[in-house]
Amino acid sequence: MSDKPKSSNRPEFDLIDWIAKQSSSTHGLKLGIGDDAAILSPESGWEWVTAVDCLVEGTHFLRETSLDLVGRKSLAVNLSDMAAMGAVPVSALLGLVIPKSLRRADVERLCSGIFELAETWNVSIAGGDTNSCDGPLMISVTVFGRVESGGAVLRSGAKVGDALFVTGRLGGSLESGRHLSFTPRIAEARELLAIYQPTSMLDVSDGLAGDLLHISRRSGVGFVMEADRVPIHEDVDDSLSFEKRLAHALTDGEDFELLFTVDSEAAERLEEAGELLGTPVTRLGRCVAGTQIQIQLGNELSALSPGGWVHHLG
Ligand code: ADP
Numbered sequence: 001m002s003d004k005p006k007s008s009n010r011p012e013f014d015l016i017d018w019i020a021k022q023s024s025s026t027h028g029l030k031l032g033i034g035d036d037a038a039i040l041s042p043e044s045g046w047e048w049v050t051a052v053d054c055l056v057e058g059t060h061f062l063r064e065t066s067l068d069l070v071g072r073k074s075l076a077v078n079l080s081d082m083a084a085m086g087a088v089p090v091s092a093l094l095g096l097v098i099p100k101s102l103r104r105a106d107v108e109r110l111c112s113g114i115f116e117l118a119e120t121w122n123v124s125i126a127g128g129d130t131n132s133c134d135g136p137l138m139i140s141v142t143v144f145g146r147v148e149s150g151g152a153v154l155r156s157g158a159k160v161g162d163a164l165f166v167t168g169r170l171g172g173s174l175e176s177g178r179h180l181s182f183t184p185r186i187a188e189a190r191e192l193l194a195i196y197q198p199t200s201m202l203d204v205s206d207g208l209a210g211d212l213l214h215i216s217r218r219s220g221v222g223f224v225m226e227a228d229r230v231p232i233h234e235d236v237d238d239s240l241s242f243e244k245r246l247a248h249a250l251t252d253g254e255d256f257e258l259l260f261t262v263d264s265e266a267a268e269r270l271e272e273a274g275e276l277l278g279t280p281v282t283r284l285g286r287c288v289a290g291t292q293i294q295i296q297l298g299n300e301l302s303a304l305s306p307g308g309w310v311h312h313l314g
């Protein structure tokens with residue numbers, strides 16, 4: 001922007017100027033907003049981890065949703081992906097497609113939601129792109145994080161005999177609005193890496209039942225989960241039957257909790273601790289040979305599909 005006039009009849013230029021002034025962190029940046037591209041400086045011994053997520057009005061949030069919360073979520077989902085890799089978030093790019101009907105104050109509210117969370121996690125804003133349109137609001141955030149070289153936790157490392165754990169509680173996130181205000185489990189993930197060496201990990205976005213399938217497929221292992229261990233969130237209506245509440249916990253999604261495996265020795269230590277930095281952790285079950293995912297309800301074993309459990313296996 002340095003060769004462009006400070007104020008112009010192009011409102012997006014003024015907006016970019018405003019954005020550049022808002023972002024205080026320079027974490028990882030050799031060159032930030034203002035040129036054709038940003039430059040991130042690598043630190044020796046670390047590697048970059050990157051992810052992008054798009055939020056579209058009408059699909060991921062409603063027109064009525066408060067715009068600061070929409071902004072917050074657009075960054076938070078990416079920070080959750082960093083956590084799931086065991087990475088520390090460093091910098092982000094903001095792609096905005098703004099409906100012409102939105103006022104400048106609305107856009108500032110949206111951006112403020114992003115900046116506030118960015119500040120909390122010392123994430124710098126490396127740049128972005130700004131467009132207007134006649135369609136719905138769209139926000140695409142790309143995040144860069146760092147992890148010790150070779151240290152990222154993948155979905156593919158679970159081994160037979162490992163134990164399966166989850167942080168926090170599951171279910172009811174969309175209905176309660178928790179999906180707009182959750183805390184990405186970055187600190188917990190780093191603590192986990194340092195003390196318990198997880199063998200595989202992801203963040204629960206599609207629901208425990210569906211996301212466990214990702215670990216199973218990528219690692220080539222099966223799981224046996226105990227139904228009565230699944231931590232059901234208080235956001236799930238407690239007047240429902242246990243089976244219905246369990247179904248919410250397994251399939252609602254948007255929990256942004258960490259689902260991970262550790263070896264049996266670490267599992268004992270972690271179960272004894274019961275928490276990571278004050279966040280509860282629950283042992284859900286174990287990793288077994290084969291590719292089946294089963295859930296044990298009383299004495300009955302059922303196959304667990306992404307949509308919930310399907311049939312009793314006897
Ligand atoms: P170009 O036309 O070369 O892509 P732009 O005018 O789009 O340049 O961007 C100029 C500068 O402003 C770049 O550094 C870009 O990263 C930054 N920028 C544009 N939009 C945003 C945004 N929404 N958030 C943060 N930085 C932005």
Ligand code: MG
Binds near residue numbers: 128129130
């Ligand atoms: Mg551009």
